[in-house]
Amino acid sequence: MSDAIETEYLVLRKVPFGEGDLIVNGITPGQGKVAFLIYHALDSGKRRFPHFDLFRCLQVRYAPGKNELQKCQDSDLLEDFSGVSADYGNFQAACWLARFALDNVLPGVPHEHFFRASCNACRALAARALPPAAILSGACLVYLYEAGWLSDYQDSPQTVQQCQRLIDMAMGEAEAPALTERNWQDIFAWCKGLLLQSDCAVPQD
Known part of the structure; x- marks a missing residue:
């Protein structure tokens, strides 16, 4: 957790991926463009990270990895521009x-x-x-x-x-x-x- 980045994040694109997953693209103030792979985001049951939707500003935490798609650890809605x-x-x-x-x-x-x-x-x-x-x-x-x-x-x-x-x-x-x-x-x-x-x-x- 010591290597985790906590930042604001503006959601600018979301694309369904696989069965119930979601790829989300957006920008941050300090890390530039960041993309997340959100597992089970579209499942009919309880969603993981339901805040990830277009034109929303979030507070996110993630541990940056070597892959282009990051895995979010936590998120909170700051402002909804939908x-x-x-x-x-x-x-x-x-x-x-x-x-x-x-x-x-x-x-x-x-x-x-x-x-x-x-x-x-x-x-x-x-x-x-x-x-x-x-x-x-x-x-x-x-x-x-x-x-x-x-x-x-x-x-x-x-x-x-x-x-x-x-x-x-x-x-x-x-x-x-x-x-x-x-x-x-x-x-x-x-x-x-x-x-x-x-x-x-x-x-x-």
């Missing part, structure tokens, strides 16, 4: 964010800021607090900032200031600027362009 499914557009945005995170966050590489921004994004999508393009733009900028790539594209003090405001928004430290839906769509398109220039895997809309 309300994203109440609106189709917001659910699509959450799925876009999930694909982006799983394609670009590497195992063993910390992404503390992006993890926080992803949780905030899921929370905002579940609450329908902002247009999906605004929420995704903020999360993308946080990823670029944490990876050290954003400074390559900040060509003026005004751009630096604008990017910082969107990063603060994504981290829950500032209110979103009052922009139109079309403005947010343009900003999101610009963010996706920056991601492509940085050789990130960008999901198709």
Whole structure:
């Protein structure tokens, strides 16, 4: 138990495996992408680790092994963002964010800021607090900032200031600027362009 890792975990994908088992993929702040094999997760009787469901933030404990799939020792539900499914557009945005995170966050590489921004994004999508393009733009900028790539594209003090405001928004430290839906769509398109220039895997809309 001394080698066990205890961490927050955002569930971003789950796939049935075998007879009643489940493969779960998600991200953590300090360990990057982590995948779990949950035995008997889909059995009709008492489930093991019933908290493992899409768009939930959990507290998990596991002893890292050599295999890609880890075995969870314990889990507790911290926050449920499954309300994203109440609106189709917001659910699509959450799925876009999930694909982006799983394609670009590497195992063993910390992404503390992006993890926080992803949780905030899921929370905002579940609450329908902002247009999906605004929420995704903020999360993308946080990823670029944490990876050290954003400074390559900040060509003026005004751009630096604008990017910082969107990063603060994504981290829950500032209110979103009052922009139109079309403005947010343009900003999101610009963010996706920056991601492509940085050789990130960008999901198709």
